[in-house]
Amino acid sequence: MGGSVTRLAVAALLCLLMLLHPKESCASSSSSLCESDHFTYTKPSLFAINGDPVHIVRFCEAVQIHKAKGCVFGDSFRDDFCTVHFLLGIRFLKEKYVEEDSAESDNSHVQVSLAASGFLLFCCAICCPCFHKERKANSHEVLPKESNSVHQGSSFEMSPTSDMISSSSSRVSESPSRYAMSPRPSARMGPLNLTMSQIITATDNFSDSNQIGEGGFGIVYKGTLEDGQVVAIKRAKKEHFENLRKEFKSEVDLLSKIGHRNLVKLLGYVDKVDERLIITEYVGNGTLRDHLDGTNGSILNFSQRLEIVIDVCHGLTYLHSYAERQIIHRDIKSSNIILTTGMRAKVADFGFARGGPTDSNQTHILTQVKGTVGYLDPEYMRTYQLTAKSDVFSFGILVVEILTGRRPVEAKRPHDERITVRWAFEKYNEGKVFELVDPNARDRVDEKILKKMFCLAFQCAAPTRKERPDMEAVGKQLWAIRSSYLRRSVEQK
Numbered sequence: 001m002g003g004s005v006t007r008l009a010v011a012a013l014l015c016l017l018m019l020l021h022p023k024e025s026c027a028s029s030s031s032s033l034c035e036s037d038h039f040t041y042t043k044p045s046l047f048a049i050n051g052d053p054v055h056i057v058r059f060c061e062a063v064q065i066h067k068a069k070g071c072v073f074g075d076s077f078r079d080d081f082c083t084v085h086f087l088l089g090i091r092f093l094k095e096k097y098v099e100e101d102s103a104e105s106d107n108s109h110v111q112v113s114l115a116a117s118g119f120l121l122f123c124c125a126i127c128c129p130c131f132h133k134e135r136k137a138n139s140h141e142v143l144p145k146e147s148n149s150v151h152q153g154s155s156f157e158m159s160p161t162s163d164m165i166s167s168s169s170s171r172v173s174e175s176p177s178r179y180a181m182s183p184r185p186s187a188r189m190g191p192l193n194l195t196m197s198q199i200i201t202a203t204d205n206f207s208d209s210n211q212i213g214e215g216g217f218g219i220v221y222k223g224t225l226e227d228g229q230v231v232a233i234k235r236a237k238k239e240h241f242e243n244l245r246k247e248f249k250s251e252v253d254l255l256s257k258i259g260h261r262n263l264v265k266l267l268g269y270v271d272k273v274d275e276r277l278i279i280t281e282y283v284g285n286g287t288l289r290d291h292l293d294g295t296n297g298s299i300l301n302f303s304q305r306l307e308i309v310i311d312v313c314h315g316l317t318y319l320h321s322y323a324e325r326q327i328i329h330r331d332i333k334s335s336n337i338i339l340t341t342g343m344r345a346k347v348a349d350f351g352f353a354r355g356g357p358t359d360s361n362q363t364h365i366l367t368q369v370k371g372t373v374g375y376l377d378p379e380y381m382r383t384y385q386l387t388a389k390s391d392v393f394s395f396g397i398l399v400v401e402i403l404t405g406r407r408p409v410e411a412k413r414p415h416d417e418r419i420t421v422r423w424a425f426e427k428y429n430e431g432k433v434f435e436l437v438d439p440n441a442r443d444r445v446d447e448k449i450l451k452k453m454f455c456l457a458f459q460c461a462a463p464t465r466k467e468r469p470d471m472e473a474v475g476k477q478l479w480a481i482r483s484s485y486l487r488r489s490v491e492q493k
Helices: 004-022 057-070 080-088 103-138 198-202 245-255 288-293 302-320 379-384 388-403 420-429 446-458 472-491
Strands: 029-034 038-043 047-050 211-214 218-224 228-237 266-271 276-281 336-339 346-347
Touching: 047 057, 057 198, 198 218, 198 228, 198 276, 211 446, 228 266, 245 266, 245 276, 245 288, 288 336, 288 388, 302 336, 302 472, 379 388, 388 420, 388 472, 420 446
Parallel strands: none
Antiparallel strands: 029 038, 038 047, 211 218, 218 228, 228 276, 266 276, 336 346
16 A cells, blocks of 8 residues: 555655756756766656766755855756655655746746645655554454543443433444443542532531432532532541541542542542542432332332443443552442432542452452342352452342342341242243333333343352353443344334
């Protein structure tokens, strides 16, 4: 391809030289004697000094040197060709001519301008299509380390155009970069350096009316800054202040290194003698558990639940496979999944998160068991060996929770229904899939789709990590399920 472009460029240059000398044919030649050197050129591309062929650059430099010494070249020997070196990627050799006939000079300048313009247009016509083809040939889908999320605008939503999700289940993702990093944050979402007085003002002195959540680390408050920006501020509990030092450092360190549209973004933190605060983006539509319980006044249909499952999967896939270092969340649960107004999910609360193995030969890390009852990987609890597959187990339990609406452990249920995943597995084997689904999520979904969803959830919640798929494989299955669901939804209309 490069050779053909070069040949076309050379041909164009020849035509340009012809335009510069319209009265002479391409075969014409000229020579001049100055001091002891004899200069000869045959238009357009043969140059010689004292009979020896030389490159045009060497030829023009010699002409310049001799002219500087006072040599006068006749009118029949003109070096206009020296003014087109820039078209060959060589420095432009400036030459000024003093023409006795001003009319002839003006005409010459017009010719040069027209010829140069035509040549540049010709080059664009040649090079642009070639460049376009090269770009097209080299482009391919990449599961990036999230230009997600990130990344690229102030919205961190999955859709580049809107935060809203259609409840008609006809929305199709427009981006193939399913694990993309978050968009680059705007100035309003940049790092924050807040004083305690600013935080006290923003939270109205940590008033109960601004409390939006509570976890093992502490209480989460909504804060409104002086410029109107709304943030979430997590305050460590005083009674566990010293014990939470490690969790605080872990969360700050890990959050500062990640950026994905399905992960809550760290904006700042405060670590003082008597206060530990983590400041993150505010996502103001409550937790997933709130919506499953219906406490927010909204009911999640099946389409929305499927999208939430996919969002969480994307966030975990980024943590496990595309972050700077593998990160294991260790506390995936419905109360740690927060929703935007468009019902898009973000994974929050990295207090228990740990970096994965740093050595490629390591299969796990030995660590104290932490997490939430009902979501904890039984193999991890038994062996203290933590891997990314522990998050996969928690994800499988979460999928069952999202589909059924039930918590992982329901102590008030009959004995055979208290452990939700066991109850669901038995119902599944009995072929009673519809009985498993939350009545609010039975809209326009057929048995095949439900079976695929539960089957995937049970694979993730397998007793040992060897039997579980990784999150990237889970994502591929979910996208296939989503495609089938959308296709069947259209057929049912």
